[in-house]
Amino acid sequence: MSDGFAPGREDGGGRAVAGVQDGAGGPRGFGRRRFVRWLMGFSIVSSLAMIVTPIVGFLIPSRTSTAAAGGRVLAGTLDALPVGSGAVVAVGSKPAIVVNTATGVRAFSAICTHLGCIVAWDGTTNTIVCPCHDGRFSPATGAVVSGPPPAPLAPLTTTVEGNDIYIVTG
């Protein structure tokens, strides 16, 4: 009973006495009541951590399922996409916009850098436009021309083989 803890009077003594012992027990070491309180606090915190950790882990989705596979995807043909036109195509599970400009075929991620809406080709102004907040991008570089988007569209690599347009990923 006396190995570092406060005297055993705490067991049968009144609460006030125990409280005094706690306060005065500092220099003599770790009072029993204080130790029990510390143990209880530790138990509560560790129990909460034990409950919360698997719940949070369960809620965070596996990142492997969102990884994009590499490869080539047929994005269209030059016949279907004459100069001055553009189209949104699916590259795996992600949308891309392919534009046939006077300087060649360009492709960008079709996800607007502002709030994630899918951009579209606007043939009247020859720009890539986001329908949510009217952000506009250059078809040549993907740079922001006007509106709130904070960054240009992410460029994708394209190759043209004969009449076919491919987007290279990965």
Added chain:
Amino acid sequence: MTADVQRTDAPGGALGWVENRLHLGPLIGALLHVRIPSDAKTFYLGGITLFLFGIQVVTGTLLALYYSPTPDAAYESVLSITSDVEFGWLIRSMHHWASNLMILFLALHVLRIFVQGAYKFPRELTWIVGGGLLLITIGFGFTGYLLPWDQRAYWATVVGTEIAGAVPLIGPTLLLLLRGGAEVSDATLARFFGIHVLVLPLLLGGLMALHLLFVHQQGLANPKRPEPRPGRTTAAHPPERLKPFFPDYILDEVIAWYAVLAVLVILASLFPAGLEPKADPLVTPEHIKPEWYFLAVYQLLKVVPETVGVVAPVALVLVIVVLPLFDRGQEILPRRRPIAIACAALLLVGLAVLTFYGAQV
């Protein structure tokens, strides 16, 4: 002794049979005793919000019997509820309109409490818990919006979760937790459905019980005289006139509920909830708009940098929730709180302007 008296005074019939066994009389008597000053003007806004929540529980439970929370089946199940199921259009439209009215009446309730200074001593905790209820109600609107899985639902959720993802520090994790992946997908639909029908109702039910408990303990605020504070002298007032909570106040509430129910049925009948084309993750429709209560934030994001557009509304909501902790003056009359009233008016005008421009095509 009390139990003996109750036993003796118990009514006959089924009520008496129950009372003789459970002795609920004193408990019910205590629950039906709430201090209602005759000068109190609540406009029944809180009670109507509670009633609308009840409507949501009933109609939501019915809808869940037919709804399938998967991307392949969600749209078709909502279509089936609307066109095939008997009274399905009415149940769905009432759920739709009650959600909008619930947010409207909750906002009016908050405004009433603010103008009357009823968030001040001793009702600070009631206000803070009410702030939690407001956030949960908005969460209901946000999660429920995706469930029909049409174009409007899908893209409003894409934009809404992107906004959550732009919160500094925790944004990316929050985005991943909300969506259950990088994109809005079947995982998002499953999560939103689970949150909408299980997590939020439990949270709202618990907080609402706490909110009502506080109101029960403190009674309604008198908008004409502040509550006396311990240790401070207050001006002498004539004795406060009270009116019975039951049946007087309750009867007024029930009449208001019937009026709201009538409005709800009329709105659901004349303007039934629609359905846009099925969600297409490759095409964002032109002029996509969120629900009216998110339009101000949506428009704000068009005119200010993304971080500002996200942080400002979050900070504003936090300030409103903890308002009683720093606005501790004793004055409750609006004419004696010019700065607080001016700030609120400015905020309302700002929200109205942003909402107006956000609604423009």
